[in-house]
Amino acid sequence: xxxxxxxxxxxxxxxxxxxxxxxxxxxxxxxxxxxxxxxxxxxxxxxxxxxxxxxxxxxxxxxxxxxxxxxxxxxxxxxxxxxxxxxxxxxxxxxxxxxxxxxxxxxxxxxxxxxxxxxxxxxxxxxxxxxxxxxxxxxxxxxxxxxxxxxxxxxxxxxxxxxxxxxxxxxxxxxxxxxxxxxxxxxxxxxxxxxxxxxxxxxxxxxxxxxxxxxxxxxxxxxxxxxxxxxxxxxxxxxxxxxxxxxxxxxxxxxxxxxxxxxxxxxxxxxxx
Amino acid sequence: xxxxxxxxxxxxxxxxxxxxxxxxxxxxxxxxxxxxxxxxxxxxxxxxxxxxxxxxxxxxxxxxxxxxxxxxxxxxxxxxxxxxxxxxxxxxxxxxxxxxxxxxxxxxxxxxxxxxxxxxxxxxxxxxxxxxxxxxxxxxxxxxxxxxxxxxxxxxxxxxxxxxxxxxxxxxxxxxxxxxxxxxxxxxxxxxxxxxxxxxxx
Numbered sequence: 001x002x003x004x005x006x007x008x009x010x011x012x013x014x015x016x017x018x019x020x021x022x023x024x025x026x027x028x029x030x031x032x033x034x035x036x037x038x039x040x041x042x043x044x045x046x047x048x049x050x051x052x053x054x055x056x057x058x059x060x061x062x063x064x065x066x067x068x069x070x071x072x073x074x075x076x077x078x079x080x081x082x083x084x085x086x087x088x089x090x091x092x093x094x095x096x097x098x099x100x101x102x103x104x105x106x107x108x109x110x111x112x113x114x115x116x117x118x119x120x121x122x123x124x125x126x127x128x129x130x131x132x133x134x135x136x137x138x139x140x141x142x143x144x145x146x147x148x149x150x151x152x153x154x155x156x157x158x159x160x161x162x163x164x165x166x167x168x169x170x171x172x173x174x175x176x177x178x179x180x181x182x183x184x185x186x187x188x189x190x191x192x193x194x195x196x197x198x199x200x201x202x203x204x205x206x207x208x209x210x211x212x213x214x215x216x217x218x219x220x221x222x223x224x225x226x227x228x229x230x231x232x233x234x235x236x237x238x239x240x241x242x243x244x245x246x247x248x249x250x251x252x253x254x255x256x257x258x259x260x261x262x263x264x265x266x267x268x269x270x271x272x273x
Numbered sequence: 274x275x276x277x278x279x280x281x282x283x284x285x286x287x288x289x290x291x292x293x294x295x296x297x298x299x300x301x302x303x304x305x306x307x308x309x310x311x312x313x314x315x316x317x318x319x320x321x322x323x324x325x326x327x328x329x330x331x332x333x334x335x336x337x338x339x340x341x342x343x344x345x346x347x348x349x350x351x352x353x354x355x356x357x358x359x360x361x362x363x364x365x366x367x368x369x370x371x372x373x374x375x376x377x378x379x380x381x382x383x384x385x386x387x388x389x390x391x392x393x394x395x396x397x398x399x400x401x402x403x404x405x406x407x408x409x410x411x412x413x414x415x416x417x418x419x420x421x422x423x424x425x426x427x428x429x430x431x432x433x434x435x436x437x438x439x440x441x442x443x444x445x446x447x448x449x450x451x452x453x454x455x456x457x458x459x460x461x462x463x464x465x466x467x468x469x470x471x472x473x474x475x
Binding site: 122131189 | 342388391430
């Protein structure tokens with residue numbers, strides 16, 4: 001996995017090095033971070049069990065078996081941080097961004113009921129369930145973004161509006177699942193991190209997001225804020241989350257690699273091209 | 274340029290909002306998960322869902338019997354070498370109950386002992402199983418021709434490390450005569466959670 005990541009990094013940095021050496025296309029490097037919020041359907045995890053139950057009401061029993069109570073509309077969160085480089089061309093009106101990005105997807109299974117039953121383990125003819133309050137799954141992906149930007153206003157303005165078609169691609173590097181027990185007295189023994197939730201998230205995921213935003217700052221440094229409306233997921237970065245679409249916001253800071261050129265033009269108060 | 278930019282932004286936002294508003298939480302008020310092979314029956318499970326169901330053919334006319342949401346679907350009464358299993362539900366809109374009186378090899382003194390029955394099959398034509406059907410206000414003996422009750426899964430359930438009940442699941446099917454009616458019970462399945470609420474000793 002490490003060698004794959006290294007190879008990706010080398011490949012990604014090649015175009016930047018080449019165009020920078022040529023000196024004809026502007027290059028900006030920076031950091032970006034953001035978060036997305038997806039809405040979709042969640043299914044009951046495989047080890048969540050339903051049990052029949054009775055309540056004694058007015059001397060008659062009522063069987064209120066909660067079939068599939070956990071299914072329903074829910075949400076998935078993600079956040080990411082990365083190092084990026086942007087190639088700007090055609091008088092800095094068009095840009096292509098890529099780099100290295102770490103993304104974490106957070107899925108919390110928290111049904112409306114006070115607790116759910118989690119099939120903990122079996123031992124011969126005995127089965128052990130845990131009453132659990134939440135199951136938190138965090139999946140860690142490392143990959144790269146690939147974004148195309150069109151800046152609607154010319155360089156040199158303090159605030160530039162832009163449209164963007166972005167995407168992010170990632171490989172699963174780690175996953176952890178934490179079960180919180182309903183009865184806190186057994187949380188240490190039966191809760192905590194569980195290895196197996198019955199289904200793994202997809203090892204490769206992508207997201208595509210049309211966006212609009214603003215580039216603030218005239219020359220150095222530049223701050224970007226853009227809004228993903230909407231953001232679509234390709235493959236599932238959570239074990240039991242499906243049919244997703246969401247919204248997000250991204251912040252980035254960029255530094256031009258040829259700062260001297262910017263500094264030289266800045267006192268003139270005019271676009272440098 | 275400015276007008277075009279504003280219009281494009283507005284369209285993009287409208288597109289996003291309309292997509293997100295498509296999600297609507299569906300009401301999930303089904304009492305049981307349907308068997309994809311026969312939607313009038315609950316799917317066979319081994320989870321302790323307190324469900325049962327079967328096709329119930331009387332003189333070649335098909336009915337369905339199954340547990341209902343407002344009735345305790347199973348009661349067990351254990352005695353000296355015996356175990357009575359009452360399954361109670363509905364046949365169409367009328368009450369229905371069936372009783373299996375099993376002769377078991379080991380004494381059952383609590384629901385925790387039910388696990389010894391896992392894998393056992395009781396043939397209704399043998400001495401180990403007697404069967405009665407509730408009709409006209411009483412449990413009536415039947416004239417069995419063939420069939421059996423099989424206990425596929427009997428597990429002792431611990432919740433939060435405390436003894437909590439037993440999961441008792443299996444299948445049944447039989448042909449019999451009740452008074453002048455020929456009855457064929459087929460595709461029978463049950464999945465019960467047995468605990469203090471529905472287990473008693475004779």
